Amino acid sequence: METAAIATAPAIATEHLTRRFGDLVAVQDVNLRVAPGQFFGFLGPNGAGKSTTIKMLTGLLAATSGRMEILGVDLGQNSVEVKRQIGVVPEGMALFGRLTGAEYLNFVGRMYGLDRVTAAKRTGELLDFMQLVDQPKTLVTDYSHGMQKKLALAAAVIHGPKILFLDEPFEGVDAIASNTLKAMLQSMIARGATIFLTSHVLEIVERLCSHVAIIHRGQLVAQGSLEELRAGVQAQAAAAALTASGAPGVPVTSPGEKLTLEEIFLRVVGGTRRADQELSWLG
Amino acid sequence: MAGLIFSPQARGQFAAIALVRWRLFVNSLRTIRGRLELVSRGFMFMGFGTLGLGGSFAMGAGAWYFVAHDRVEMLAVLLWPVLLFWQLFPVMASAFTENVDSSNLLRFPLTFPSYFLIRIAYGSLDPATAVASLWLLGMAIGIGLASPAYLVLALPILLLFAVFNILLSQMIYTWVERWLARRRSREILGVVFLLVMISFQFVSPLVRRYGPTAAPVLSRVTAQTLPFERLLPPGLAAASLARALHGQYPLALGAFALECAYALAVLWLLNLRLRAQYLGENLSEAVARRAKPAGKQKVQLGWNIEGVPGSVSAVVEKELRYLSRSGPMLFTLVMPLVILLIFRFTPGKSDRPGGIFAHSADLAFPVGAAYALLMLTNLVYNSFGPDAAGIQFFFASPVRFREILLGKNLAAAFVLAAEVALVWLGTCLMYRPPPWDVVLATVTGVFFVLLVNLIAGNFLSVFTPKKIDFGTFGRQRASNTTAFASLGIQAAVVGLCSVALLAARAYHHIWVAAVVFVMLAAGAMVAYFLVLDRMDAIVLKRREAMITELCKA
Numbered sequence: 001m002e003t004a005a006i007a008t009a010p011a012i013a014t015e016h017l018t019r020r021f022g023d024l025v026a027v028q029d030v031n032l033r034v035a036p037g038q039f040f041g042f043l044g045p046n047g048a049g050k051s052t053t054i055k056m057l058t059g060l061l062a063a064t065s066g067r068m069e070i071l072g073v074d075l076g077q078n079s080v081e082v083k084r085q086i087g088v089v090p091e092g093m094a095l096f097g098r099l100t101g102a103e104y105l106n107f108v109g110r111m112y113g114l115d116r117v118t119a120a121k122r123t124g125e126l127l128d129f130m131q132l133v134d135q136p137k138t139l140v141t142d143y144s145h146g147m148q149k150k151l152a153l154a155a156a157v158i159h160g161p162k163i164l165f166l167d168e169p170f171e172g173v174d175a176i177a178s179n180t181l182k183a184m185l186q187s188m189i190a191r192g193a194t195i196f197l198t199s200h201v202l203e204i205v206e207r208l209c210s211h212v213a214i215i216h217r218g219q220l221v222a223q224g225s226l227e228e229l230r231a232g233v234q235a236q237a238a239a240a241a242l243t244a245s246g247a248p249g250v251p252v253t254s255p256g257e258k259l260t261l262e263e264i265f266l267r268v269v270g271g272t273r274r275a276d277q278e279l280s281w282l283g
Numbered sequence: 284m285a286g287l288i289f290s291p292q293a294r295g296q297f298a299a300i301a302l303v304r305w306r307l308f309v310n311s312l313r314t315i316r317g318r319l320e321l322v323s324r325g326f327m328f329m330g331f332g333t334l335g336l337g338g339s340f341a342m343g344a345g346a347w348y349f350v351a352h353d354r355v356e357m358l359a360v361l362l363w364p365v366l367l368f369w370q371l372f373p374v375m376a377s378a379f380t381e382n383v384d385s386s387n388l389l390r391f392p393l394t395f396p397s398y399f400l401i402r403i404a405y406g407s408l409d410p411a412t413a414v415a416s417l418w419l420l421g422m423a424i425g426i427g428l429a430s431p432a433y434l435v436l437a438l439p440i441l442l443l444f445a446v447f448n449i450l451l452s453q454m455i456y457t458w459v460e461r462w463l464a465r466r467r468s469r470e471i472l473g474v475v476f477l478l479v480m481i482s483f484q485f486v487s488p489l490v491r492r493y494g495p496t497a498a499p500v501l502s503r504v505t506a507q508t509l510p511f512e513r514l515l516p517p518g519l520a521a522a523s524l525a526r527a528l529h530g531q532y533p534l535a536l537g538a539f540a541l542e543c544a545y546a547l548a549v550l551w552l553l554n555l556r557l558r559a560q561y562l563g564e565n566l567s568e569a570v571a572r573r574a575k576p577a578g579k580q581k582v583q584l585g586w587n588i589e590g591v592p593g594s595v596s597a598v599v600e601k602e603l604r605y606l607s608r609s610g611p612m613l614f615t616l617v618m619p620l621v622i623l624l625i626f627r628f629t630p631g632k633s634d635r636p637g638g639i640f641a642h643s644a645d646l647a648f649p650v651g652a653a654y655a656l657l658m659l660t661n662l663v664y665n666s667f668g669p670d671a672a673g674i675q676f677f678f679a680s681p682v683r684f685r686e687i688l689l690g691k692n693l694a695a696a697f698v699l700a701a702e703v704a705l706v707w708l709g710t711c712l713m714y715r716p717p718p719w720d721v722v723l724a725t726v727t728g729v730f731f732v733l734l735v736n737l738i739a740g741n742f743l744s745v746f747t748p749k750k751i752d753f754g755t756f757g758r759q760r761a762s763n764t765t766a767f768a769s770l771g772i773q774a775a776v777v778g779l780c781s782v783a784l785l786a787a788r789a790y791h792h793i794w795v796a797a798v799v800f801v802m803l804a805a806g807a808m809v810a811y812f813l814v815l816d817r818m819d820a821i822v823l824k825r826r827e828a829m830i831t832e833l834c835k836a
Contacts, residue, residue, distance in 0.1 A: 060678050061827060083681035092834045094675035098605050106585045110597035111680045120582040127582070139608070155676075 009072025011036045011163050011194035012057065017066035019052050026052045028218040030066070034196060034211070036162075039189050041209035042198045045269055049218040050198040051091055051167055057196070058088045058165050071162060084112065086163045087156035093148055094155075097141030101132050101151050104140055105158055112159035119158070126154040130180060146177035153181055157188065164188060166197040170204055182208065206261035216269045230259050233267050293397045300388075300401060316747060316828075319764040326767065327410075335414040339421030346425030350433065355528050359512070359521035361422060362444065365415050366517050369448045370455060372411040389563060398561050399554070406453045419445055426524075436527040440539060444520045447546040454549050457556035516545050591693070594682045598690025599697070605669055606662075606698065616702060619655040623647060623709045648717040649725045649784060651706035653777055656732050659699050663740030664769045666691045667833060668751040674833045684822040685815050688744075692737045703729055720793040727800035728780040734807035735776045738814050743768055745818070745825050750833050 012034035019027040027049040034040045044050045055061035057068060059079050068075040070082045088094070096104055102123050109119030127133045130150040135143065140151060149169065156164060164185075170178055185195055185208065199205050205212065206226065213223040222229055259267075311317035342361055349357045388398060419441050427434035512518045519542045526535035586600040587593075606613070626647065666688070667674055677687055703726065710717055717725075747765045780800065787796035822829070 058679050060675060060830060062823070080681045080683065083679060086679075088675075088679040090675045090679065092672035092675055094672055094679065096601065096605075096670060096673040096676070098608050098669070099601065102582045103601075103604060106582060107597050107601050108676070108680075110585050110593050111676075111682050113593065113681070115593065116584045116587060120584050124582045 009069065010034060011038065011071060012040075012196060013069045014057075015067040017053070017056065017068060018064050019049075019056060019061065020064045025218050027056070027215075030215065030218075030220045032213060032220065032223070034194060036071075036194050037189070037192050038194055038211045039185070039209045040194070040196045041205035041212040042196060042215065043202070043205065043212060043265060044198075044215035048215045048269075050215055053215065054165055054167050054196070054198055055090070058086065058090065059083060060088075060090060084159075085161060086165060087159065087161035088164075089149075089152045089156045089166045089169055091167045093152040095140050095148060095152060098139055100137060100139060101127060101135060101143070101147075104151065105155055108155040109158045114159060122158050126158060129184065130154050145172045146174050149173050150177055150180060153184060157184070161193065163194045163196065166195065168198055168200070170199055170201050178204075202260075202262045202265060212261070214265060214268050222264075222268045226261065226264075229264050229268075233259060233264050237267070293394065296391070296393060296397060297401065304405075316764070316832075319747070323764050323767055331410045331414055335417035338414065339417040339424075341421070342418045343421035343425035343428075346422040347429045348425075350426050350429035350528070353528075355525035356521050358422070358524055359518050362517035362520050365418050365444075366448060368418075369411050369415040370452055372414075373409060373452060373456070389561065395558065395561050399557055402557055403449065403453060406456065407449050411452065412449060415448065416445060430528070433528055436535075437524055440520055440523050440527070440542075443539065443542055443546065444516065447516055447542065447549065450546060450549045450553055454553040454556070457553060457560075461556065514541070516542055519545070588693075592686065595686050595690040595693065598687055599694045602691055602694035603697070606694070609669075615658050615661055616655075616698065618658055619651045619702060619706050620709050622654050623651045623706065623713055626650070645717055645721045645788075647714045648707060648710040648721060649728070649781075651710060652703050652725050652729050653781070655699060655702040655706055656729060656736070656777065657773060658702070659695060659733070659736060660740070660769045660773060662695045662698065663692070663736055664743050664765050665747075665749055665751065666695075666740060666744040667748045667829065668744075670833065671750045672834045674748075674829055678826055678830065684819045688741050688815060688818055692741070695737070695740075696733060699729070699733055718793075720797065724784055724787070724793050724797040724800060727797045727804060728784065731800050731804040731807055732776050732780060734804060734811050735772065738807070738811050739769070739772050741814065741818060742821075745822055745829065748829050748832050750835055 010033050012032060014030055014032040017027060017030040017032070018025065030049075030053060032053075042050055042053065052061065056063045057070070057075070059075065059082070063076075071085055073082050073085075075082050096107070099107065105123040105126055106119050109122055110116070114122065130153070132147060132150060132154075135147070140148065143151065149172070153166070153169065156166075166185075169181055169185075173181065182204075189195060197205070197209070209226070211223075211225050212229060214221050214229075222232065224232070312321060342365075345361050346358060349355055349361075388401065393401070423434065423438060423441055426437045513522055519538045523535050523538035523542065526532070526538060585593075586596050588596040588599060591599075667677075670677070677684070707717070707722070743765045747768075749765070783799050784793070784796045787793045787799075
């Protein structure tokens with residue numbers, strides 16, 4: 001029954017997902033739908049609720065209300081089954097600093113139920129792929145930030161997850177490490193996995209992701225493929241121009257103009273600055 | 284310099300920093316944990332207050348006696364303990380000392396004198412300075428009572444001594460901080476510290492054992508070193524006080540000037556470190572890159588513990604690997620053997636060999652085992668502390684917390700079993716093999732206490748976790764709340780077992796104690812598994828608080 005559900009269900013689905021911190025509503029009524037095999041970018045300004053959402057989806061944070069289904073399995077009802085199917089690189093990377101990289105990957109593999117031989121074999125392969133083999137005796141705590149990111153990603157995929165959740169995977173990573181990470185993610189997508197990532201680097205999201213959702217002040221304000229979002233924004237701008245009451249600071253797009261993800265993002269969240277805004281004391 | 288320090292801008296900066304610290308304190312009281320910490324700090328304050336006021340009274344009485352009986356040079360006898368306490372206490376009890384991380388200040392336009400002053404001011408807000416200052420105040424009052432007119436001369440000398448101590452403790456801290464910046468040197472230095480601490484434990488037994496025969500030699504050595512002692516800060520302060528009382532003002536001024544020279548030398552060394560920090564010194568943790576070896580890395584297989592699920596075996600392996608890389612924890616675990624050694628060389632009431640257990644060698648094993656249990660609290664009462672941000676992995680993994688805690692508890696039990704075996708071996712070598720009924724009673728008693736500790740430890744690990752670094756000495760220990768709670772539990776349970784064992788021993792039926800312990804352990808075992816089964820639900824309710832606390836930068 002459960003296997004059948006996994007085969008047909010969306011990879012990620014939420015219904016009225018809400019999270020409150022006291023009086024603050026961090027995430028409100030979010031209805032997400034991510035199909036299997038999508039490379040999904042989850043965007044939003046700082047404090048919009050991205051990390052809160054990803055934490056709820058990965059079991060690091062309880063939802064105040066709403067439902068979450070991962071591969072057709074209710075996260076609230078069967079979190080262990082869900083966690084077996086997913087890999088996570090959370091905000092703090094969740095590393096154990098006083099293990100070596102190999103020991104850490106081995107440990108993670110065994111915690112995900114791999115047998116000793118398989119865990120050791122995959123550890124060797126991942127260290128090689130991530131170019132971490134030249135640090136055999138170095139403790140994770142002594143790794144550079146980029147190396148730690150690569151190790152965290154390696155740990156998230158060691159059990160071959162069907163869905164990968166990544167919170168800011170490219171933050172503080174140099175071009176070389178970033179390239180390795182991207183290669184790993186693209187090979188996962190090619191094999192049918194689903195990737196759900198948050199990032200502030202919109203150029204990378206635009207290049208990698210097929211689908212995007214934008215959260216703003218805790219509410220989902222846009223969701224769809226890049227083309228759908230682009231078309232939506234352009235239609236909205238055209239409608240505003242027709243009524244001659246366009247929102248301030250939102251320029252009308254010319255027909256055929258291809259908006260970048262950054263432009264779409266800024267229009268959706270209304271992030272353009274007022275022209276009269278300035279700091280009187282600054283230069 | 285004074286102008287720079289007390290300029291309006293500098294004064295504004297000092298006020299802003301003081302306000303921030305006050306707000307941090309007030310904000311910490313928003314949580315129950317913060318309020319519990321405040322209560323624990325209240326107890327700490329009372330403890331140090333008693334030490335400070337009691338010591339102050341004793342120092343005052345001593346100073347009054349020496350001045351009233353014209354033996355002012357003997358004030359050095361009081362000043363040396365002040366200096367030693369001031370400098371050693373922050374090292375020995377660093378859990379009570381808050382270290383200042385001033386790196387955040389560097390982005391503000393602070394002048395170096397302001398930066399220097401802030402470092403000194405906040406670095407001085409520690410119990411050692413408060414207690415030792417009270418002691419010096421007590422001395423000043425004693426001197427004033429013995430000779431009011433003399434107090435005017437004594438005050439600047441005592442004040443200089445206090446300034447010297449504040450600078451010295453800061454100077455030591457900043458230099459040690461530099462050496463501790465790298466993990467390896469941190470651990471090496473930590474081991475050296477611990478060896479020094481251990482060596483102090485041997486002083487008393489050695490003096491008592493060899494004291495009578497060594498007395499003439501010691502007297503001769505003391506007589507020879509006394510002139511040098513007078514050239515050191517406590518001796519100089521005492522000499523300055525004595526000369527001033529006797530009206531030998533040039534000599535008093537000379538000793539005072541020498542004391543000033545010491546303070547200036549320390550100030551210079553401190554200035555070197557603080558100047559480097561002010562200029563943005565970066566003490567990196569990064570290690571030199573090794574040459575890339577050819578081919579793939581050979582990865583060893585993980586551990587396999589028969590009869591235990593793979594995930595639990597993995598947690599046990601991870602815990603023991605962490606422990607094996609922690610110099611401080613390893614030395615903590617060696618302490619029971621050291622205690623046995625100390626007891627062995629401590630003379631008892633008779634001349635029979637065997638030290639303190641000359642008449643009761645059968646107690647050496649239980650005492651050593653009980654000490655091993657005390658050391659165990661470091662492992663079980665904050666078991667997620669060393670994991671830090673790794674706690675997120677436990678929450679994201681498909682393994683239940685029941686299994687994670689079981690793995691951690693098994694690792695602690697393995698360590699304790701190894702320790703008890705070592706203590707038994709040590710007892711056999713240093714005393715004689717303990718009788719079978721004592722071994723049985725001890726092992727069953729230890730098992731019972733271990734189970735109680737694991738139950739309480741699992742709760743406290745979840746309710747009052749605190750991020751700690753297994754590689755550093757003393758700087759970050761479990762929360763004050765955990766420390767007080769664990770102390771109470773240990774006192775109750777170990778006390779109960781001791782009473783049972785001693786009562787059974789008095790009636791020459793030690794096996795009765797073993798039977799009692801087995802029954803208690805059976806009850807504790809049932810309680811342990813009942814609690815363990817509920818830990819998943821408890822941990823889930825606490826997950827946000829745990830992640831927040833353990834993932835702190």
